[in-house]
Amino acid sequence: MxxxxxxxxxxxxxxxxxxxxxxxxxxxxxxxxxxxxxxxxxxxxxxxxxxxxxxxxxxxxxALGVYDVGGIVVEEGQLLTERLDEGGNAIPDGGSAETVGERVKYNPGSVLSYIYFGVSQGIFPPLIFLGIGAMTDFSTMLSNPKLVLLGAAAQMGIFLTLIGALYLGFRPDQAGAIGIIGGADGPTAIFLASKLAPNLLGAIAIAAYSYMALVPVIQPPIMKLLTTREERLIHMKPPRHVSRREKIIFPIAAFLICTMIAPGSIVLIGMLFLGNLLKESTVTERLANSARTAMIDIVTILLGFSVGASTDASRFLTRDSLMIFGLGALSFAIATASGVLFAKFMNLFLTHKINPLVGAAGVSAVPDSARVVQMVGQKEDPHNFLLMHAMAPNVAGVIGSAVAAGVLWSVLGN
Incomplete structure (x- = not known):
């Protein structure tokens, strides 16, 4: 018994x-x-x-959970990750566990903690960006560069949410990590949270991916509220042809420009444009194909699974988590509205008008927000094809959110 x-x-x-x-x-x-x-x-x-x-x-x-990490066990119930000297004291500049003697035992930790290491240390997001770069065609953006401004305008959601998080009492570094949810870019949100607010990583990651998944639900009402039927019926000029030389030069030039502005974005931007160069050079097709298929699929499985496994109720169901979800919804709505309103503002000065719906694709949810633009536009006019135009601010939003993350890390990470 x-x-x-x-x-x-x-x-x-x-x-x-x-x-x-x-x-x-x-x-x-x-x-x-x-x-x-x-x-x-x-x-x-x-x-x-x-x-x-x-x-x-x-x-x-x-030792089964994400938070059961390995380390040096000095006494019963005491777990240290620092290296120790012979007296059992932590030393910051080296040393080895073997020098401590019989009193020290290594706890290997759980399997899930090792998988989650790729999230907590920001390893998985750059690998995702490598695959995204190998899948992305920047032609529509290069053919109509003014649409880049819509991707930049949508990043307004990041900075307004940052202000809101500060108002609610979050520290500046935590507010920066929360604000990046407004970019609607899950890997970027995870990467920045791992650097600025590791204790909020689970809530930020789940919020970012939840709102990315709900793009078809969240965006259409905002788009329709802020546009008239006449605006939604606007047809845009077909994009011009972009040469192979332009496609090859762009990732190199854009990497140098973006990282000189925000050195903190080197990892994300570097992997994004490396993947794109592998694709556009046409001489590394095997590498590009691996990056955009097998590799990104494997990393997506591990990232999504380990982020989900980090949501233990005792750590996840907190007041901070609920506020993060509320701020995430607000930031996503602001980002969508900013893109649409800025497109309407640009039309005041343009001869060839932009369909304001395209501005909603400035968030970084590639390619879902571009598909939503196409869907909403075709409900008004089945012959109006906005997908290719929407991809321009969509991919620009990916770059914009990565640069914004680099700026926030540089400013708030000290």
């Missing part, structure tokens, strides 16, 4: 909390939205299943 009681005490049923049950329900909702509504299934399925795994209660002495 004692053995049976011990077994029952170790089951998930015995240790389940209302918070865990609520998070499991959220995970099931994510999976349902992905399968039934086709909302970003490549993200929501691994994130949703990760949420299920992260909220199955385990006993304290079993």
């Amino acid at each position: 004692d053995i049976l009681q011990q077994f029952l005490d170790t089951t998930g049923f015995a240790n389940m909390t209302w918070g865990n049950a609520g998070m499991i329900l959220i995970g099931l909702v994510f999976i349902s939205l992905a399968i039934i509504k086709d909302y970003e299934p490549l993200l929501l399925v691994p994130i949703g299943f990760g949420i299920l795994i992260g909220n199955i209660p385990t006993t304290a002495d079993m």
